[in-house]
Amino acid sequence: MAGAGQGDTTVPGGGPPLDLRRKPRLAETIIQGFLFLCGAISILTTLGIVLVLGRESLLFFANEEVDLLKFFGGTEWQPAIGRFGIWPLVTATFMASLIAMAVALPMGLCIAIYLSEYAGHRARSILKPILEVLAGIPTVVYGYFALTFMTPLLRVIFGRDLVEIYNTASAGIVIGILVIPLVSSMSEDALSAVPNSLRQASYGLGATRLETAVRIVVPAALSGVAAAFIVAISRAIGETMIVAIAAGAGPNFTFSPFRAAETMTGHIVRISGGDLSYDSIDYNSIFAIGLLLFLITLSLNILSQWIVRRFREEYE
Amino acid sequence: MSIAIERPLRTEEGPNAASQNGMNRYAIEVGAMNVFYGDFCAVRDVSMQAPTNKITAIIGPSGCGKSTVLRCFNRMNDLISSVRIEGKVLFQGQNIYDVSVDPVEVRRRIGMVFQKPNPFPKTIYENVAWGTRINGFKGDMDELVERALRAAALWDEVKDKLQQSALGLSGGQQQRLCIARAIAVEPEIILMDEPASALDPIATLRIEDLMKELSEQYTIIVVTHNMQQAARVSDYTAFFNVDDNRTGYLIEFDDTEKIFTNPSQKSTEDYITGRFG
Amino acid sequence: MALRSQQPVAQRAAGLMPSRAISHKQVKVRQRRGHIWAVIFQLALFSGIIALGALLYNIVNQSFGYVAIINEIDPAELAVDGVPLNELPKDTLTRILETNISKGLMRRYENDMPFTERSRENVHELILERVVEPQVAATWSLADSIFARTRVFEEAKEKYPDSHVYFRSWLTTNFVSKAQSSEPLRAGVRTAIFGSLWVVAITILFSFPIGVGAAIYLEEYAHKERFLNRLIQTNINNLAGVPSIIYGMLGLAIFVRMLEVFTSGSFLDGGGDTTANGRTIISAGLTLGLLILPLIIINGQEAIRAVPHSLRQAGFGLGATHWQVIWHHVLPGAMPGVLTGTILAVSRAIGETAPLIVVGASTFIAVDPNGPFSKFTVLPIQIYQWTSRPQDEFRNLAAAAILVLLILLLSLNASAVLLRNRFNRNQANA
Ligand SMILES: Nc1ncnc2c1ncn2[C@@H]1O[C@H](COP(=O)(O)OP(=O)(O)OP(=O)(O)O)[C@@H](O)[C@H]1O
């Protein structure tokens, strides 16, 4: 190039025309192929999940001890005596999630409103990292917290007779604490995305800060907030270690939050933590539970994404 | 040389192709080019020739597609996925949009300087050296860097701080560094998209002087909003306008002197005299 | 003005709005309500912070405090000629050990490592372990130990008369450097720390290159209009929301069972090892790798997107190929963001418990892992197991292990910040 030959001959004045033809760039092609494979691994992961859960679930339902009707209708889950009714696990899961949401949704939304509508720049820059720390603590630590702090606290408040050592209330509350940062940060993103002109319009009509926040900004960001809530629910349903440690070890069809009960995730962990022989009905059964769990959380996530997409369209 | 036989054949096909003394009069020849962004037709029916070793200016109101046209000359538009280009752009007789043509080769021969100075976040030296290195240069790099920086009239200002970050230079120096970077790989043509619009008048003058110097060796096509600049530096001028669909089109292309003193189109005159609606 | 004359109907005082006095009162009420809610919002935030405080307090509270110990033999009795046990020379200690334990046990120690080669500290430890045989009778929390000291001592005296009470930090250098043991006083987390490090190393080796590669593909190469690429993108977003335990089941079925030949390492030694199964470090690492892959990809995409477009244009304008532009300009620019995202994801992997239980971390393991095909345990699993034990002293151990885990995570995050700052500086200086 800077070398004599080409540099001199290609200056306009008449050299041979340049060869612009495509040259094979083998390395580029290989790299691009490799990168594509990297992306495709995610598809393989999903396929893997679906196939694994599906296959083992099929084996489970094909077992003569199992009856699809009893699976979705039964209120007793006792693999030892061949009772496979999913309801005790489902009620425990939903109870813990419900309690978690009762904690996380109001708290998370309030925090989001405070951060987005009230807090100054400085306060935000201090408070948000604190919430991030909360979000970065491993769940097993939260489980420890539930068992050694929340449960004794509940037992002091409600009485030792009423509150069992293992109970869904304690686990649920701590799951709630766990997902607060998720709710607040997602909601805050939605609230901050509301254009300032809306706020100014509201103040211009003589609304107070609270009225602006609650009647104008939150409704305008409602779909984003709703998406945050749904993601939080999905997260709570899938949460495992807190319930495995604090909620109890044994399926129990109960609606009392102070009794021990085992959630779907807790059950999977307990069964797979023991000596599990492959192709036993126990082994297959946890995959069936896993499939149900996967479908529930997946549909919640898809729902939230759908809501977010609609929300974006409204503002563009 | 089979290629030598091939070339005159091709150039004869070109609209105003003339092969004087066996060389191309035109560095770039555009024939009936339309550019679309998705369904939106940004520029339609452009035909023009940029003469070799001259400065061609492209002027016109904002949004008329000057940058779009310029980017078509070195396939920079390929980076925008929605773009579709029709017609042909001949570079030394070869249509650069031919399927067999490698855009990387095209860009290596047709350099570009952008509106905002965009040096790499590396040292000054590395900024100049990088392009040549990836194109396989293996000679005396120090010498090449010095030559490029001298050609861009930047050497005296930076010769003591070659190993410092290019981001520490002033805007005008950065822009000249970008020019040095472009000429280091020894292209045939340099495309400049409003190269001085982010600079103060002094820095602008330096860039203009530089363009004049460079035009002895390089074909330069420059987009500018600055009418005086076009009049001062360019040999030829293309005037673009937009129609009601916001589609740009070429109004006229001629000697700069003619465009600025005696344009054949009314709208050109209006635009140049500032009476543009 | 013009408006009023045109529309006389729209009077200023049509009597529809409340009078000035009433409206003034209403504004006051509305303002008060506003203040109350402002306080409520703040309270919500502070309860979040309090929860964090309570969590940390609870762990520290359980990590330190008084313990009541009952010894089989009082160390004071073992003193020779008035020299206390911990000051005796090695040969005296060896003799004490010999007289107090069975011949068989002595021979076993001799076989493990001849006494001539053992250090004085080692023999001393053996005496404490086998002769003194301390047992934890009761433990108290840090708060009790500080604020109810006298009560603690009274209680100890009353319930465990022949115990001696001392203040114990459960988190010690010994705790970090010792292997797992069923004796709470001698248990440590070394094995678990090594297990965590091994697993995370595999996780990073697997997920970093693939995650960054996928991010590059999606941001730089993929045409967004193509169905396949859109599918990949949506799919990654959805994978990020899949509960971690599901990944555990995927790992169990694929890595532990299906690929057992590889993950057990038996393909290396011809399958002769019958105890080998797939519940190894490599299975765990790959499972966690799949788990954090979506996080790394999504973060990486954001970082790549943040690299200014002008840099790419500059590169392309010089005739660089796409990969040259990516390698020389896009990736260096995106690296700080990519690294931060990766470290966040790795922090998540270090704290993950559920998927590793499913994949089959060993319940009790006292031997350090020595490669990707070892059985393993990790810190969170150790914490989980100790937490599940009913005895108080195991809760203390769990708390101490949590402190170790949190310190590990904290230093990891700190190094992320440092690394990023360093990177940014280098970029600016370069
Ligand atoms: N990447 C793109 N995608 C879609 N439309 C584009 C894109 N870039 C430019 N356009 C459109 O193409 C038309 C021409 O744009 P272009 O940037 O070429 O104008 P211009 O003449 O350079 O304007 P200016 O003088 O302001 O730089 C405009 O209507 C613009 O909106």
Ligand SMILES: [Mg+2]
């Ligand atoms: Mg432009």
